[in-house]
Amino acid sequence: xxxxxxxxxxxxxxxxxxxxxxxxxxxxxxxxxxxxxxxxxxxxxxxxxxxxxxxxxxxxxxxxxxxxxxxxxxxxxxxxxxxxxxxxxxxxxxxxxxxxxxxxxxxxxxxxxxxxxxxxxxxxxxxxxxxx
Numbered sequence: 001x002x003x004x005x006x007x008x009x010x011x012x013x014x015x016x017x018x019x020x021x022x023x024x025x026x027x028x029x030x031x032x033x034x035x036x037x038x039x040x041x042x043x044x045x046x047x048x049x050x051x052x053x054x055x056x057x058x059x060x061x062x063x064x065x066x067x068x069x070x071x072x073x074x075x076x077x078x079x080x081x082x083x084x085x086x087x088x089x090x091x092x093x094x095x096x097x098x099x100x101x102x103x104x105x106x107x108x109x110x111x112x113x114x115x116x117x118x119x120x121x122x123x124x125x126x127x128x129x130x131x132x
Contacts, residue, residue: 002126003068003069004068006121007059007060007071010118011052011059014053017049018046021043021045022050039106040104072118073118073119073122077119079112079114079118080115083110083112086108
């Protein structure tokens, strides 16, 4: 996978998740989410996800290769930081910061997975294709 593909796939996924979040299918509270306590997004999280997802989709077509690489690397660093922030337990259960609750363990795993994957995509060497 290259940086353009990452931006397109993850950007689309974030927008789809936001649509489900805004519609009430996965939030804004655990009681309203079809997944209950396991996975729910508050309004603040949905706004952040739709802005980030839309920015990623725009970046996939408008940014240069090096700018895409830096963007994906930044997404990776932010994903890992948010994952670690919520995993370490500095956010007590039920506490929201700017209407964004990071107490959910599934959110932690998702942020860490996306962050690690983004760093891998941004740092890996492109395959060398031998001429025919």
